[in-house]
Amino acid sequence: MAREKFGSRLGFILVSAGCAVGLGNVWKFPYICGEYGGAAFIVIYLFFLVALGLPIMISEFAVGRASRRGVAKAYDVLEPEGMKWHRFKWSGIAGSYILMMFYTMVGGWMIYYAYRLATGKLNGLNSDGVKNAFSQMLGSAGTMTLWMLIAILFSFGVCILGLQNGIEKITKVMMAVLIVLMVVLAIHSVLLPDASEGLRFYQIPNFKDMAKKGIGTVVFAAMTHAFFTLSVGIGAMEIFGSYMKKDRSLTGEATSIMLLDTFVALMAGIIIIPACFAYGVKPDAGPSLLFITLPNLFNHMPGGRIWGTAFFIFMSFAALSTIIAVFENILSFYMDMFGWSRKKAVAVNVILVSMLSLPAVLGYNLLSGFQPMGSGSTIMDLEDFLVSYNLLPLGSMVFVLFCARKNGWGYENFLAEVNEGAGKKFPKWLGKYMNYVLPLIIAVVYLKGYYDTFAPMGVKTLVCWMAVAVILLAIIFVTSMKKPVKAKNA
Template identity: 60%
Template sequence: MKREKFSSRLGFILVSAGCAIGIGNVWKFPYMCGEYGGAAFILIYLLFLLIMGIPAMVCEFSIGRGSKKSVAMAFEQLEPAGTSWHLMKYIGIFGCYLLMMFYTMVGGWMIYYCFRSLRGDFSQADPEYVTNAFGSMLADYPTMIFWTVLICVIGFIVCKFGLQSGIEKVTKVMMIALLAIMVVLAIHSVFLEGAVDGIRFYLVPDFQKMVETGIGNVVFGAMSQAFFTLSLGIGAMMIFGSYLDHSRSMTGEAINITILDTFVALTAGFIVIPACFSYGIEPGAGPSLVFITLPNIFAQMTGGFLWSALFFLFLTFAALSTIIAVFENIIAFDMDLFGWSRKKSVAVSAVLVILLSMPAVLGYNLWSGIQPLGEGSTIMDLEDFIVSNNLLPLGSLGYVLFCTRKNGWGWDGFMDETNAGEGIKFPAALRAYVTWFLPLLIAFIYLKGYYDMFSGKDTLTFVCWMIAAVVFLGFICWCAWKKTTAKKAV
C-alpha cells in the first residue's frame, strides 16, 4: 500500500503542532505560571524546551521518517536483528488508546461548554450557579456520553477522508482559526481594567516568589511541563514524520512546531492571567480555572457569552486537533499491522475508542466509588497517571536511546536521517549530551513523577510503587544495553 504524504510543508507543521497543542497548553500552563511566580517560571520553561523538548521531538520524527511506518512497525524496520527494540511499540499502541480513553471525554466537556456559552447559560450567572454547573455536568452521565461520542464521531469522520483530504485540510482550518481566536481573546484580556498588574506578573520575573515557592519545585515544574507539552513518547508525532519527504531536515521542523506550541501556551497566559488580575481572581487556582474561575469572569463581562463561547471554541479546536492526530495513529496501527484499508480501520477503531472511553465517563457518576489512586481519585486519574507518568517519559527515553545506542538505530543512522534535506542541521557536537545527559533528565522526570504521586501515601504503598517504577525503567535500559552481533535488518 502506497504511503500517504502531506501536500505541503505548512500542512505538516500545522498538523504536528495541532497534535502538540492540547488542552494542557491552556488548562495547565497559565495556572502553573500563577503558582510558580509568573515570568521566572516561563524563563526556565523555555530553557527546558530548548534542551529537552526539541532533541526528543527530533528523535521521534526521525524514526517515523526513517521507517515510513507508525510506531506499531517502525522499530521492526530500523532495529538490528536479534534486538528487542520492537517491544517499544506496545508503549505507543497502549499509550494512544489510553490517552483517548479520557481525552475524548475532556474534549467533550469543551464542546459542551462552548454550546452552553453560545446558548447564554453563563451570561450574568451568579458564581454559585457557575460552580455547580461543572459538578452537575459530571454527574449527568447521559450528557457526558453524548458529547464524548460526538467528538469521537467528528474526529473519525475527518480521519476517514485520509491525510490530505481530511486531516491536513481540516486541521489547517482549525489551527488558523484557533490562532486567530487566541489573538482576539488575548487583546481583549490585556485591555481589561486592572489587567496591567497581571501583565507585569506575567512578563517581569519575580525570583523572590520563586524562592518562596521552592527553586526545586519551580525547576521541576518547568521541566515536566516543557516535556509533556509536546505530546512526545507514544508515537503521536512519529506518524507524521512517516508521512514526510526528505526535502527538509527534521531539526528545523521540530523548532518550528515547538515555537508554534510555545506561542499558544504563552498567548493562553495573556488570555487568562490579566483577566484573573482584572477581576481579583487567583491565577494559580488549578485545573478548576477553566471550568469554574474563567466562566465566572466571563459572566461579569459585557458581552460575556460571546467571549466565553470564543474561549471554549478555541479549547474545542485545541482538543480536537490532538484527538484527530492520535486517532490517525490508532488507524495507522491497524493499517500497518494487519494491512487493513483505511475505511475498515476507521470503523473498527471508532467503535473500540467509544467503548473504551466509557469507564472515564462513568467514573464521575455511576462508578464514582472506584477510586484507584486513593480517596477522591477517579478512573480518569488512573488513566492519566499511566499515560503521563509512565508511557510518555518511558517512550521518549526509549526513542532517544534507540537513536543513540549501537545496538539500536545508532547515532550515524539517526544523523543521516535527521539531517537529510534543507534547513537547520542537528549539531554533531551534541552527541554526548543526547546519548547520556538527556536520558538522565527524562529518567529523573519519570522517577520524580512517581515520588510526587506516592510520597504522601503509607510507607508500604510508596515502596511498592517506587519498585514498580524502577522495574519499568529497567525494561527500557535492558533494551538499550542488550548486546547483539547481528547485522541490521533491511
C-alpha cells in the first residue's frame, strides 16, 4: 500500500503545529509566565526553545521522512545491522497511549466548559459557586466519562477519514478558527480597563523580579517548558514526517511550526494576563486559573458569556488538535506493524483508548483514595509523570542520539535527509552539539524532574528513584555506544 502524503505544505505545517499546540501552550504557559516574572521568563524561554526543542523536532521529522514509517517501524528501517535501537519503539508506543489516558479526559473538560459557558450554566455564580461547579464536575464520573468519550469519538472520527480528507482538512479548519479566536480574544483583553499593567508585566523584562525568584530556578523552568512544549519524544511528530514530501528542507518546516507554536503560547498570555491584572487577580494561580479564576472573570465582564464560550472553544480546539495527532500515531502502530486497515485500527482503538482513559476519570471520584504520587495526588498525576518526566525526555534523547551517532542512523545520513529540498539548511557544524551537548542537557532536565518530584518525599525515596532514573539513562547511553556491524545507508 502506498504511503499517504499531505496534500499541501500548509496542511503539513498546520497539522504538525496542531500537535505541538497543546494545552501546555495555552494553559500552562501563561501561569508559568506569571509565576516566574513575565517577560524576563519569555526571553529565556525563547532561547531554549531554539536550542532544545527545534533540533529534537527536526530529528523526529527526519526519522519519519527517511523511513516512511511511524515510530513502531522507523528504527528497524534505518538502524545498522545488528543494532538494537528498534527496542526503543516501545517507549513511543507506551508514551502515546499513556498520554491519551489523561489528555482525552482534559480535552473533555474543555468541551464541557465551552458547553457550560455557551448555555449560561455558570452565569451569576459567585467565586464559591464557580469553584463548586468545577468540584462537582470532578466528582461526577458519569459527566467526565461522557465528555471524554465525545473527545475520543470526534478525534477518531477525524482519523478514520484518512490523512488528506480527515486529519489535514479538518485540522486546517480547526487551526484557522483557533488563530482567529485567539486574535479576537487578545484584542478584547488588551482593551479591558487597567489591562496596560498586565501588558507591561508581560512585555517588558524585569530581571530584578526574576532575581528574587532565583535566576537558576527561572532559567530551569524556562528550559523545562521549552523542552516539553513541542510534543516531541514519543513519535507524534515523527509520524507526520513520514507523510512529508521531499521538496522542502526539514529545518525550515520545523522552524515554521515552532514559530506558530510560540505565537499561540504568547497570544494565550496576552489573552489571560492582562485580564487577570484588569480584575485584580494574580496570574500565577496555577491550573485552577483556567477553570475557576477565568470563569469568574468572564462573569464580571460585559458580554462575558460570549467571551468565555469563545475562549473554551479555542481551548477545545487546542486539545483536540493534539489528540487527533497522537491518535494518528497510535493508528500507525497497527498499520505499519500488522498491516491493518485504518478502519480496523480505529475500531479496535476506540474501545481500547476509552477503557484506558477511565482510570484518570475515576481518580477524581470513585478512586480518589488512591494517591500514587503522595498525598493529594491522582491517577492523572501518575500518568502525567510517566509521560512528561520519563517517556518524553528519554524518547527525545533516543531520537537525537540515533540521528547523531555512527552506530545509529548516523549524522551524515541525518544531514542529507534534513537538507533535502528547498529552504533553510541544518548546519553541519552542529554535529558535536547533537552528539554530546544536547543529550547532556536532556539528561539534566530529566534528572531535575525526578529530583523535584521525589525530594519532598524524603531522602530514601529520592535516592531510590534517582537510581532508577540513572539506570534508564545508562541503558540509552550504552546502546548509543555499541559498535555497528554494518553502516546503514540513507
